Amino acid sequence: MTQRKLGRGVAIVGAGMSKFGAFPDKTSRDLFVEAFKEMRASIDKGFDPEIIETLYLGNYSSDLFEKQGHTAPIMADAVGLTPRPATRVEDACASGGVALRLGVLAVASGMYDVVLVGGVERMTKLPTAEVTDTLGSAGDTLYETPAGFTFPGFYAAMATAYMHRYGMTPEHLMSVAIKNHANGALNPKAQFGVSIPDWMEQRVQAALKKGKPAPTWKSISDFLHDDAANPMIAYPLRLFDCSPITDGAACLLLVAAERAREFTDQPIHIIGVGQASDAALHYRADLTTLRAARVAVQDAYAMAGVTARDIRIAEVHDCFTIAEVIATEDMEFFAPGTGFKMAQEGVTARDGAKPINTSGGLKSKGHPVGASGVAQTIEIWKQMRGEAGARQVKGDIPLALTHNVGGTGQTAVVHIYERKG
Amino acid sequence: MTEIAFTTAAFNQFLAEHKLMASRCVECGALALPPRAICVACHGDRLEWVEMVGKGKLAAFTWIYVGPTFMNAEGFSRTNPYCTGIVELDEGVKISARLLGVDPKNPGAIKIGTPMTVEFLERGAGEEKRTFLAFRAE
Numbered sequence: 001m002t003q004r005k006l007g008r009g010v011a012i013v014g015a016g017m018s019k020f021g022a023f024p025d026k027t028s029r030d031l032f033v034e035a036f037k038e039m040r041a042s043i044d045k046g047f048d049p050e051i052i053e054t055l056y057l058g059n060y061s062s063d064l065f066e067k068q069g070h071t072a073p074i075m076a077d078a079v080g081l082t083p084r085p086a087t088r089v090e091d092a093c094a095s096g097g098v099a100l101r102l103g104v105l106a107v108a109s110g111m112y113d114v115v116l117v118g119g120v121e122r123m124t125k126l127p128t129a130e131v132t133d134t135l136g137s138a139g140d141t142l143y144e145t146p147a148g149f150t151f152p153g154f155y156a157a158m159a160t161a162y163m164h165r166y167g168m169t170p171e172h173l174m175s176v177a178i179k180n181h182a183n184g185a186l187n188p189k190a191q192f193g194v195s196i197p198d199w200m201e202q203r204v205q206a207a208l209k210k211g212k213p214a215p216t217w218k219s220i221s222d223f224l225h226d227d228a229a230n231p232m233i234a235y236p237l238r239l240f241d242c243s244p245i246t247d248g249a250a251c252l253l254l255v256a257a258e259r260a261r262e263f264t265d266q267p268i269h270i271i272g273v274g275q276a277s278d279a280a281l282h283y284r285a286d287l288t289t290l291r292a293a294r295v296a297v298q299d300a301y302a303m304a305g306v307t308a309r310d311i312r313i314a315e316v317h318d319c320f321t322i323a324e325v326i327a328t329e330d331m332e333f334f335a336p337g338t339g340f341k342m343a344q345e346g347v348t349a350r351d352g353a354k355p356i357n358t359s360g361g362l363k364s365k366g367h368p369v370g371a372s373g374v375a376q377t378i379e380i381w382k383q384m385r386g387e388a389g390a391r392q393v394k395g396d397i398p399l400a401l402t403h404n405v406g407g408t409g410q411t412a413v414v415h416i417y418e419r420k421g
Numbered sequence: 422m423t424e425i426a427f428t429t430a431a432f433n434q435f436l437a438e439h440k441l442m443a444s445r446c447v448e449c450g451a452l453a454l455p456p457r458a459i460c461v462a463c464h465g466d467r468l469e470w471v472e473m474v475g476k477g478k479l480a481a482f483t484w485i486y487v488g489p490t491f492m493n494a495e496g497f498s499r500t501n502p503y504c505t506g507i508v509e510l511d512e513g514v515k516i517s518a519r520l521l522g523v524d525p526k527n528p529g530a531i532k533i534g535t536p537m538t539v540e541f542l543e544r545g546a547g548e549e550k551r552t553f554l555a556f557r558a559e
Binding site: 128149150152157159164235283 | 429453461480481485486488490505506515518519528531532534553
C-alpha cells in the first residue's frame with residue numbers, strides 16, 4: 001500500500017449547521033444560509049467571508065428531491081461567493097464526506113488557503129415512495145433495483161447475513177437505536193432529539209389527550225417490538241432501526257494549518273484522510289463488512305500514524321442500526337462479530353470506553369444525505385473543543401474519527417482529527 | 422457466443438429466454454455475474470457467455486414492507502411485503518433476485534444457506550413485458 005501524505009497541514013477553524021428536521025417552507029438555499037451563518041459566527045477571532053477562495057458542496061440529489069440541478073453555484077451565490085469556483089460533489093450519502101476530502105486536498109495542494117466545505121439536502125418535499133426510489137438509485141439500478149431492493153433493504157440483507165454468521169438478534173440492533181436517541185436528546189439540532197423512553201411517554205400523553213386508549217408498553221423492548229409503534233420497514237429493520245428523511249445543511253471552514261491561529265486558538269487539525277470504492281453488494285465476497293470502509297480507514301490511519309486504539313470518539317455512518325455495528329468493526333475498534341455486543345454492553349455509550357455517535361448519529365440527529373458527512377465533523381469539532389454542552393464527553397479528546405458511507409458501501413470516506421496543544 | 426456484447430440489454434434478453442448468463446474471462450477464467458465487459462480480476466477484455474445451472478443457496482435476504490413505486494404498482498405494500506435477497510450460485514458467483522416460496526407470516530424463519538432454484542418471472546404485457554430474475558426456496 002502506498003503511504004500517502006498531505007502536502008501541508010489542514011485545519012478546521014469554523015463549523016456550523018442548520019437545525020435538522022422536516023421544514024416545508026425551507027429550500028436548500030435557506031438551509032445552507034442558516035448553516036453558513038452559524039459557521040461564520042463560530043470563528044473565534046472573526047473573519048471576512050471575502051477571503052474564502054472556493055466551495056466544495058456535498059449534495060446527493062437536489063435534482064430528484066427538489067427538481068433543481070447545478071446546486072453548487074446556487075449555494076455559492078446565496079452566501080455571496082460568486083465568481084469563485086463552486087463544485088458539487090456526489091457520492092450518494094458520502095457526498096458531504098467526500099466534499100470535505102476534496103477541500104482538504106485543495107488546501108493541502110497549496111492551491112488554496114481558505115476553503116468552504118458544505119453539504120445540503122432537502123428531502124421531505126417528496127412523497128416517501130419517491131424518496132425510497134431516489135435513495136434506492138444509489139444502488140445499482142440495472143441489477144439490484146429489479147430485484148426490488150430498497151435502501152433499507154440492502155442493509156437489512158446485510159443484517160440477515162450478519163445475524164446468521166455471528167448470532168446477533170434484532171434486540172442487539174435496538175440497543176444502538178436506544179443509545180443514539182439518548183445522545184440525540186441532548187443535541188438541540190437533532191430532528192428526533194428525544195430519548196426512546198420520552199418518546200413512549202409522549203405517545204401515551206398524546207393518546208390520553210385525544211381521549212384514546214393509551215398504549216400499555218411495559219418496557220422499551222415492548223415498545224420496540226410493537227408493530228404499530230415501530231413498524232417493520234425491511235425485515236429485520238424496523239422504523240427505529242432506520243435514519244429519518246431529513247432537511248438540513250452543514251458548513252466547515254478549512255484553512256492552511258499555518259494560518260489557523262488567525263482564526264482561532266482552538267483549531268482542529270485533519271491529519272488523516274482515506275477514501276475507497278466498491279462494487280454492488282452481490283459482487284462482494286463478504287456481506288458482513290464494508291470493504292471500502294476498511295480500505296479507507298487503513299489509508300487514514302497510515303497517513304495519521306495512529307491506530308484504532310488511539311481514537312477517543314467517533315461519528316460513524318449509522319444510516320441503519322446494523323450499519324453502526326458494522327462500522328465499529330470496520331474502523332477496527334472491535335473485532336469482527338463483536339460490535340453488537342459492545343453496543344449492548346454500553347462500550348459505545350457516551351460514558352463508555354469508545355463513545356460512538358455522541359451527536360445522536362444519523363439515526364436521531366437526522367440524515368439529510370449530502371449534509372451528513374459534513375455534520376459528523378461538526379460534532380467532532382464541538383466535542384474536541386469542549387463545546388458539546390450536555391452531551392460533552394468527559395476527559396480529553398486528542399484524536400477523533402469520522403466515517404461516512406455512500407450507498408451500500410460503494411463509497412467510504414474516513415477522516416482523522418487531532419487537537420494540537 | 423462471443424459475438425453478443427456484454428451489456429445489460431443482452432443479459433435481460435437472455436432472461437427473457439429463461440437463461441441466467443454470466444461472463445467468463447477467456448484470459449484468467451474468472452466468472453462475473455452480473456456479466457462484465459472487462460474482467461475485474463485481470464483487466465482482460467476477451468470474455469465469453471456462460472449459462473448458469475440456476476442452483477445455489479441463500480446468502481442474504483430481507484422482507485420489504487416499504488417498497489419502491491414499481492413494486493407498489495405490482496400490489497406490494499406494508500400489509501403485503503415481498504422477499505428479496507442475494508443468492509450464491511453453485512458456480513461461486515452471487516446475484517440479487519426476488520425470492521419465492523417463503524412465508525411472509527414468518528419472516529424470521531428463512532435460513533441463510535437454504536437451497537434455491539432459479540425462476541423467471543414475467544411481468545407486464547406487450548412493449549412493457551419484462552422478465553425478472555427470481556429464486557425459489559427448495
